[in-house]
Amino acid sequence: MSAVLSLVRPDLRGFAGYKSARSEALQGDVWLNANESAWPNPADGQGRSRRYPDPQPPALRARLAQLYGVGPEQLLVGRGSDEAIDLLVRALCVPGQDAIVVTPPVFGMYAVCARLQGAPIIEVPLRESDAGLAADLDAIREAALGQGAKLVFLCSPSNPAGSAIPLDEVAALARALEGRALVVVDEAYGEFADGPSATTLLDDHANIAVLRTLSKAHALAAARIGVVIGDAELVAVLQRCQAPYPVPTPCADLALEALSDAALAQTRERVASVRSERSRLQAALERTPGVRRVYPSQGNYLLARFDDAEGAFRALLAAGVVVRDQRAAPQLGDALRITIGSPAQNDRVIAALDVREQAA
Template sequence: MSDRSEGTAPFPAHLVREDLRDFAGYSSARTSAPGVPASIWLNANESGEASSADPGGANRRYPDPQPPALVEAFADLWATTPGRVVVGRGSDEIIELLVRTLCRPGGDGVVVAPPTFGMYAVSARLHGVPVHEVPQVDDGVRFTVDTGALATRARETGARIVFVASPGNPTGTVVPLRDLAALVEAVADRAVVVVDEAYGEYAEQRSAVALLEEHPTLVVLRTLSKAHGVAGARIGIGLAHPDLATVLRRVQAPYPVPVPVARLGLEALAPAALEATRRRVLQTLRLRDVVVRRLREVPGVRAVYATDANFLLVRSDDPGALLHTLASAGIVVRDLRHQPGLHDALRITVGTADEMTALDTALRETTA
């Protein structure tokens, strides 16, 4: 059930696949007996005894599909209601859920703005859903997402989802909130706009979560994999209209959040951990400025793009040689040469102070 706030406009049901609008989903051991004050659970065929690998029995039972404490913590963090929160196995799962829920296999479609995160297209193609591209504008200093062209393309193709990463990966581009709002309004009768803010902690612009109440067809993705430093736990969330969030949970596979993962997520969202994350972000931004200046001194580096994320997009006259230099020092960066329009580009993550010192030392080899 959704917990739609009084006065919130409904989500347009026609955007959900017709065959899933009344889909109840799998009735799991933790959802099949709601409200029962149970003390003995004999409905899931679990082991009656704890494993020797887990003598305390913390993991003997199947987990709640959406752990209430974790959902509440995310809702508190984003000043929203629990009914808007869908927790998944990283943002990747939320992307897949959205494609599965909104797009008919073999029909509809998604619109993306390359160069961008590859999972949007991967998820679409795995479901037989067409992918329509509106390339970003590259002026040699920064990339710009043409939201007007995205809206036009969505309307021309009948696409059901428009994916916008802000900050973008690998571009580092932030899309202004006013442009995002205009895009959502322009396609509200036919498509959902998904704003992926995986790197949002590093950006000065406030989150698109601020637009959720006024825009039922907006979804915002966030993750604990980047600034929060728990990528190995695979925790991502979708923040959506309660009606859409309800459908996404029904479509989701059972038990998406393991017990140890939920615990780690709660620890990462505790006040002390959030304060530590803010300090790490500030340190990363300081180091990023230093690395930008250093890279611009490297022979053959033609461009270091403006970024609002924890990485840098770099164009080089000889990216292969730069890759080799760094690899010789044990440093792995992202090779982007296979992506359209990025045949000479690398992406470098801003790591720790020690890692950036090692990067600087390796770069000096190119100027020696």
């Protein structure tokens, strides 16, 4: 048994999963094996939704693999990164026994999925430093080894902190946890970051998995297309645990169009614009009275602390600008997270906060 397969729940290592009608490699021109309607719905002009979709659309899977520089067998397509997180927790964690490690303040779905699975949650908070809010890799390693963690979730760039984890630190953690835990690097905002992807570590570290999504840089949040990338044996197990037909045909078709060379070129231009606007908005916020600190960010957002976060939140709402209130999150009782918008939208943020200060 391979080291990565040994991390899977013992009762799921040989689990066959559900065999859907579309999982059978059969040929024919009259399809009567899935109890589908013989006619399209009147509202479905192109008739794309009458048939169940392929569980893993081959063209989309191949294009995503090409985009991320991996083999198709190393990649599983699903309903956004959320499904991938849930699959990893369910496939690896024995309820009440195998824990996960998270680094609050951080994306909440890791803990939600663990809670639903009955997996203990080990928290290793981000550390405040001159450079920002950063993951404590030494503490993460000790917690994972000492408390029986099966999964370690690293959000890089971190949401909401914006900090990224150097790949050499990710690799060192994977080496320390080899045979003990899977290191999951969530790169939902990877397109906006400076460094390379953790997918470059996969050849040397079978206990690393990477999450990517089309929701952010590729502007397909409603299509719900995300992937988990990792060792082919692990991906095969996750696919057997996945519910049937995870990718609707219209969503797969849209994603393929969004990954055309022309669309990717425009996406790269927009990512460059976001990175430029991120710097501009950060500088403007740092000059704004009442802004206590703006954290450097590798994502498409900025985390800022305010002397009066409630006043800032209300001033932005009054100007029609909705931002994410982070005050309920650990360590962030005075903070708001602001997504980088278009230049005009960012100007409205700056104007709303300046007006608030002038009125005060």
